Amino acid sequence: MSKIFSFGFWNTIAGVILRNRTLILILIAGITIFLGTQWKNMRFSYTEANLLPDHHEVNQEYQKFLNQFGEEGNVLLIATNDPTLFTPEKFNAWNRLAEKLDSFPEVDYTIGIGKLKKLQKFTNPSRFELVDLVKEERVNQQQASNYKKVLFDSLPFYEGLVYSKNSNTVQTAVYIKKDIVNSKRRKIFILDVIQPLLQDFEKKNDIELHVSGMPYIRTLNSQNIIDEIGLFVGGALLVTSLIFFFFFRSFRATLISMFTVIIGVMWSFGFLGLMHYEITVLTAIIPPLIIVIGIPNCIFLINKYQQEIKNHGNKAKSLQRVITKVGNATLMTNVTTASGFATFIITESTLLKEFGIVASINILAIFVLSLLIIPIIYSYMPRPNEKHLRHLGKTWIEGFVDWIQQTVKNRRITIYICAVVFLAVSIIGIYQIKVSGSLLEDMPKDAEFFKDIEFFENEFDGIMPLEILINTNRKKGVLKLSTLKKMQRLEDLILDAPELSQPVSVVNLVKYSKQAYYNGNPKYYQLPTSQERNFIFPYLKSLSDGTSDQLNAYVDSTGQFARMTVFMKDVGTEEMERIEANLWPKIHEIFPKDRYEVTMTGKALVFQKGTNYLVKNLVMSLTLAIVLIAIFMAWMFRSFRMIIISLVPNLLPLLITAGMMGFLGIPIKPSTILVFSIAFGISVDDTIHFLAKYRQELKANNWKIKKSVYPALRETTVSMFYTSIVLFFGFSVFMISSFGGTKALGGLVSATLLFAMLSNLLLLPSLLLSLEKNIANKKTLKEPHLQILSDDEDLEEEKE
Numbered sequence: 113m114s115k116i117f118s119f120g121f122w123n124t125i126a127g128v129i130l131r132n133r134t135l136i137l138i139l140i141a142g143i144t145i146f147l148g149t150q151w152k153n154m155r156f157s158y159t160e161a162n163l164l165p166d167h168h169e170v171n172q173e174y175q176k177f178l179n180q181f182g183e184e185g186n187v188l189l190i191a192t193n194d195p196t197l198f199t200p201e202k203f204n205a206w207n208r209l210a211e212k213l214d215s216f217p218e219v220d221y222t223i224g225i226g227k228l229k230k231l232q233k234f235t236n237p238s239r240f241e242l243v244d245l246v247k248e249e250r251v252n253q254q255q256a257s258n259y260k261k262v263l264f265d266s267l268p269f270y271e272g273l274v275y276s277k278n279s280n281t282v283q284t285a286v287y288i289k290k291d292i293v294n295s296k297r298r299k300i301f302i303l304d305v306i307q308p309l310l311q312d313f314e315k316k317n318d319i320e321l322h323v324s325g326m327p328y329i330r331t332l333n334s335q336n337i338i339d340e341i342g343l344f345v346g347g348a349l350l351v352t353s354l355i356f357f358f359f360f361r362s363f364r365a366t367l368i369s370m371f372t373v374i375i376g377v378m379w380s381f382g383f384l385g386l387m388h389y390e391i392t393v394l395t396a397i398i399p400p401l402i403i404v405i406g407i408p409n410c411i412f413l414i415n416k417y418q419q420e421i422k423n424h425g426n427k428a429k430s431l432q433r434v435i436t437k438v439g440n441a442t443l444m445t446n447v448t449t450a451s452g453f454a455t456f457i458i459t460e461s462t463l464l465k466e467f468g469i470v471a472s473i474n475i476l477a478i479f480v481l482s483l484l485i486i487p488i489i490y491s492y493m494p495r496p497n498e499k500h501l502r503h504l505g506k507t508w509i510e511g512f513v514d515w516i517q518q519t520v521k522n523r524r525i526t527i528y529i530c531a532v533v534f535l536a537v538s539i540i541g542i543y544q545i546k547v548s549g550s551l552l553e554d555m556p557k558d559a560e561f562f563k564d565i566e567f568f569e570n571e572f573d574g575i576m577p578l579e580i581l582i583n584t585n586r587k588k589g590v591l592k593l594s595t596l597k598k599m600q601r602l603e604d605l606i607l608d609a610p611e612l613s614q615p616v617s618v619v620n621l622v623k624y625s626k627q628a629y630y631n632g633n634p635k636y637y638q639l640p641t642s643q644e645r646n647f648i649f650p651y652l653k654s655l656s657d658g659t660s661d662q663l664n665a666y667v668d669s670t671g672q673f674a675r676m677t678v679f680m681k682d683v684g685t686e687e688m689e690r691i692e693a694n695l696w697p698k699i700h701e702i703f704p705k706d707r708y709e710v711t712m713t714g715k716a717l718v719f720q721k722g723t724n725y726l727v728k729n730l731v732m733s734l735t736l737a738i739v740l741i742a743i744f745m746a747w748m749f750r751s752f753r754m755i756i757i758s759l760v761p762n763l764l765p766l767l768i769t770a771g772m773m774g775f776l777g778i779p780i781k782p783s784t785i786l787v788f789s790i791a792f793g794i795s796v797d798d799t800i801h802f803l804a805k806y807r808q809e810l811k812a813n814n815w816k817i818k819k820s821v822y823p824a825l826r827e828t829t830v831s832m833f834y835t836s837i838v839l840f841f842g843f844s845v846f847m848i849s850s851f852g853g854t855k856a857l858g859g860l861v862s863a864t865l866l867f868a869m870l871s872n873l874l875l876l877p878s879l880l881l882s883l884e885k886n887i888a889n890k891k892t893l894k895e896p897h898l899q900i901l902s903d904d905e906d907l908e909e910e911k912e
Contacts, residue, residue: 452793
């Protein structure tokens with residue numbers, strides 16, 4: 113009954129499509145135009161993706177910090193270690209650059225040599241004042257040399273902020289206004305204003321600049337993502353069209369397929385805009401992904417049409433059969449592929465949820481487009497001639513088919529031994545996999561801005577802010593000498609960690625105050641004693657100059673909360689966990705939990721915690737993908753044993769890929785987490801095609817398994833090979849990315865699909881042959897709920 117319903121249903125669908133060709137094309141054009149109008153709503157991500165759900169404790173702590181002190185990643189850093197900087201011409205030019213930067217409305221303030229304030233003691237009345245370090249508009253050689261000496265020898269307060277003693281590096285810190293730091297204005301300011309200004313400065317003054325800071329990195333990183341979308345789409349179209357033409361040797365078939373997937377790409381951008389989703393490093397790969405997944409649909413449909421034409425020459429009958437016979441099979445394979453992506457929807461990570469929603473919708477959309485556009489276009493065109501059908505008789509692949517069949521027939525023990533060896537080696541590799549939650553891990557290593565990141569790590573011990581929030585639980589508790597001493601002890605602990613920079617906090621200002629009280633003598637740059645406090649703190653109260661706002665940002669208005677900013681190097685998740693494990697017991701010893709609340713936060717740390725969260729969800733999403741597809745197989749074949757047999761050749765490639773990641777040092781991170789669910793959802797398609805044809809052969813051959821496996825194998829090998837090659841090279845396009853994660857994603861998915869093809873062609877039929885007595889019977893293989901293939905013809909490529 114299900115068979116008749118299935119055949120009748122698709123017969124009806126075919127009739128509707130072919131009788132309403134013009135209306136359907138108008139409808140597709142209308143939807144495409146509508147989705148095209150939604151492109152204007154596409155937004156590019158201007159900050160790092162938040163991998164954690166909003167209610168997660170780590171996110172709540174970060175939000176609490178933002179409520180107290182605002183956005184922390186708003187510093188743009190410009191540095192140079194030019195040995196001739198302290199000559200009059202270059203020194204004056206460097207100071208003019210800082211003044212120019214400070215004049216832009218997007219800039220809050222700058223800290224640089226020319227704008228440095230020196231804390232100075234005055235009497236009558238007793239007070240501290242911030243006075244200009246550099247008083248002259250233009251300095252001579254003696255003055256420039258003097259300022260260099262004062263800066264490096266007498267102002268320890270500015271070490272790490274303005275200079276590094278490592279190689280006499282000097283930097284200007286540009287604090288961008290917090291209300292634009294996560295907006296499009298930041299991108300325009302940095303790309304259209306800052307970059308041209310700095311490039312012009314380098315040329316005119318012969319000074320090599322190094323630029324970094326989170327606003328700069330975010331901007332260039334997001335621009336790279338935008339640039340690569342076009343690269344991916346173009347690359348995927350080129351590669352898949354070349355492979356398609358190689359298989360079919362027909363410009364007409366190739367152009368029709370390209371037209372279909374281009375419409376699919378336009379829809380994918382439209383859905384992103386319609387849902388107002390940001391384009392991130394993940395959603396950016398959806399348009400080329402649609403090309404890679406859409407082309408196999410075109411291969412099945414066009415190949416079937418040409419086979420029908422060659423068999424009987426009736427165009428109308430051929431188009432009817434294409435929809436009736438191929439529609440069911442391609443629907444099932446697209447549903448299983450979409451299921452692999454849809455598993456990300458259950459995660460509470462907005463990044464993965466949006467990716468899963470858009471990817472699964474568009475995979476089903478490209479199926480509908482393929483099923484509608486290809487038969488309709490061919491219905492308006494003349495019948496294919498002999499030139500278009502010549503590829504159906506090619507014999508170059510026969511050698512591969514024969515090798516597969518002979519290997520399954522004569523070397524099953526070898527296949528099992530190889531599978532067990534691969535499994536054992538892979539398990540060893542899996543234990544070597546590391547987790548990486550670094551914000552910088554995936555960034556293009558050969559980009560100029562990444563080289564600058566390495567420069568700042570060497571000179572200033574990192575550029576990624578790590579924030580420590582200290583709640584004293586009482587007003588003005590921060591400025592108590594006992595609290596300041598505790599903070600000093602914490603700073604000493606942090607300095608012991610080579611991955612972390614020298615902290616910046618109110619402690620620095622209080623130490624500088626003591627130095628100023630003793631007339632600027634740098635040996636007094638330390639916290640005051642209890643007795644000295646009584647003399648020095650009255651001076652501090654008078655420090656009300658507006659230019660000190662950047663220093664007051666480290667204590668809130670009530671004096672209850674203190675902020676300590678540390679910059680950290682590009683360390684992985686495991687390294688950061690080790691640092692935290694070492695710090696926290698000592699922090700709680702310094703700041704007892706019953707009196708203080710101390711939290712460690714910052715965007716970089718939140719990203720690392722998010723990676724751990726995603727890794728935990730990886731098992732859940734992959735398990736769900738396996739369960740969903742197992743349920744689908746159970747509904748389709750109504751056999752528990754067939755479910756187990758079908759899962760084995762699809763799980764083994766995943767384990768092999770995981771083992772490769774361990775041996776090759778590719779860490780688990782947000783981008784590579786996608787590999788397993790994507791590859792599993794796609795690779796199971798081959799299993800469905802083979803088992804459906806195998807079951808059909810069983811019934812035709814009176815449940816004789818050997819007479820069924822080999823014909824099924826011969827007839828499905830070619831289509832598996834074609835689609836696997838398209839997918840392999842299609843996903844390989846992602847390896848041209850400059851982002852490490854995208855590159856790894858492309859390589860790993862390509863490798864997994866290649867392993868899956870061989871596993872489905874060698875291991876799956878071998879298992880069926882070895883277990884024939886247990887599965888080749890009507891009791892085990894009941895009448896399926898869903899008839900994928902008709903009894904009289906298969907849907908795969910037929911060889912003449």
